[in-house]
Amino acid sequence: MTRTTEPRVVPTEGYTLHLIETEKYKTTTISIQIKRKIEEENVTKRALLAQVLKAGTKSYPSSLHIHRLLEDMYGAGFVTSVAKKGDYQIITIRMDVSNEKFLLDNTQLLDQSFEFLSEVMLQPLNDGTKFDENNVKKEKRVLKQKIQSIYDDKMRFANKRLVEEMFKGRPYAQHAYGKEEEVDAITAEELFNYYKDVMNKDEIDIYIVGDIDGEEVERKVLSRLELSERFNADESPSSEIENRTQENVVFDEQDIKQGKLHIGYRTSITFSDPEYYAIQVFNGIFGGFSHSKLFINVREKASLAYYAVSRIESHVGALFVMSGIEFKNYEKAVSIIKEQMEKMKDGDITDAEFSQTKEMLRNQLLESVDNPNSWVDLLYHSKVAGIERSIDEWIEGIQAVTMDDVKKAAETVTLDTIYFLKGEGQ
Template sequence: MFQTMNIAKGVNVHVNETTQFKTINFSLKFKDKLTKEKASARSILANVLQHSNEVYPSHTALRMVLDDLYGTSLYIDSSKRGNEHIVTLNVETVNDQYLSEEGVLEKVLNLMYIVLFKPNLENGLFKETIFNREKEAVKQRIESIFDEKTRYAQQRMLELALPEHPASIPANGTLEEVERVTNEKLFEEYQAMIHDNEIEIYAVGDIQAETISAYLKEYFKFEDRETSVDAPAVELVQPAQSRVVEFEEMKQGKLHMTFYTPITFRDEKFPVMQLMNGVLGGYAHSKLFVNIREKESMAYYVSSSYASQFGLMFVLAGIDSKLEEKAVKLVLEQLEEVKKGNITDTELDQTKALLVNQLREALDSARGQIDIYDQYMELTEAFEPDYLISKWKDVTKQDIAQAAQQLSLEMTYFLSGKEDDSVE
């Protein structure tokens, strides 16, 4: 799928030579240890670098040069996965061989170099007006979660169940830590990102791996750096409370349940847990959806998800506030059915088919190929999609039942409307 070359210690280039696309896609991923402080600073940094630099000091000026480069798209985002915080520069540009004009690729690479290595500085720091503007933008993004009650309830549950654990650290950081970020601190974080972070560079398109690797080495000149981002796995500790109820001005109750499992991403049973989650609540044919939403008509939505990096499974449901106890009972009943191996052929076959279809659909886009490979390359030395597909194919109902038996319910969090504050 991807050919990998090392251009400096801790800096890898992964190239997928393919005629599948008429564009060339790049992703430069800067990986560092996930902490509240780093997530907060690096989210601001992603904004600052995206919207202004020394050569193109305004967002308008940058947009104009992108338009001149045949509508090249460029954006920087911040995300998290496991113990890592990731700042990614994403670029999509037309392939030179489809143009009468040559040299567009070199111009795009030069622009990427400018964005990363020529920030808009003033007296050795980021320009103050830009720093303040982007800091405020990140604060507003964090505050916006309060208006999306499902996301807010999930975050509150994580904070209560797993305080100080990477699972509870938002990718954008926290308001408190964003407020503490100074221009000096941000510049220090920028220097650390450029000089110390582990870097994975992806390129997808009708390009030769050796050629693009040489270009990237020439333009970016990344220095050697230590390669160990991996921190020891953080132990899941039993929450201080097994049930928490909170109230907000809202009509629909939000039920969120946290389960622990010893099966994580690196476990050989990881594909089994993916199927277990799909059978239980990952899809519209799953037990939770069919039995709680359709048969009982008591949930506006209900689903489960599996956070494999940490060994966590979540069940989410939107219900009337007075139905919390019944909903929890029904969720646990459906989980018990899975634990007993009471899984129909249709449930198993449809889950396998949907997992395969999701994977193949993701591979239909260059960005999807990059994301899949970056996520799964730790599973096997030379990851190919067929590796996962073959693992899913071999999973039996008994395998799923055994995986489900290792789940333990650790916390039930319920966000209720204030008009229903009789809920206790």
């Protein structure tokens, strides 16, 4: 029988350790989350830091040395990334290693992993005043390529522009990768000083998931990773954003073949609210799945869109609609999307839509537990929101949602911004 426990949380001076003992996986996942409120002046620097942390350490000074180490560790996985969760910009450092129980020899993979990750965090390649110049230069190129890739992917670009318009003047308007024009000006010394500030102040959570002996792993981590006490955990909630009295309509033009119509709505419901279950069901019926109103009515019946979906940004109370349409279909597509929203507000929902959505949400949650990284992501969502919500509670919460709950959730949703990326001269 599979043994799965809720995380055991071990607070220390410098970080919080989350131990999840489960026999589900043949690998062990270590995920380090480093959190700080988005700072416009540092957002690009932080994105570059996430890159440089994977570029070299004291014992493994280049990506080639790191690659050889990972190969010797039976092909272990190692990545760093940067992302937004609400008004926070979060650096993630992650390793996936084979469970030692399945190896033919006595290689201590977990010990090696903890040694290596402690170097990544505490001894990245530097001379005491600055990061290694070559590593910084190389990772600047990589970061600029990542930022450019958003422009090349018009769906991502349209969503970036929608967020910028909806949240103008607020931290969430910043993209997690920062600004391309700021990358080159960041010096290796400046970046190293920022790194030291991060390691002294940022809130850090470490998740370890796998078929582990929790107490033994706890001892190993605590002996290798000592961080100073945190003094700058800024947990002040973001101020409420007032709803617009008039919808904001923004058009951009580029040399493209397919238009991108992205619409942003606001809702007062966020991840930490008890009504969050209802807004999840609402989104599933509205545009979250292939049986949803947007998919059926905009794409299938009217044949207006190549795709039409919606998703919730649960930490800032936003709902985004994304669709790809021919330029000439703009007015008609906006009209049908608005019509489907009115149906949601009127409670015009079939029993089949309602029950199928709840079942799909339940399956999504169960599938997320089948993947250690998805599981960590769910747990960390709760941590960021300041609320404990287990998978079982989540499933029960979805199950308990009534049709009336969905209608009430719909009433909180208001149109904020319509963004359309169209062809030049269209």
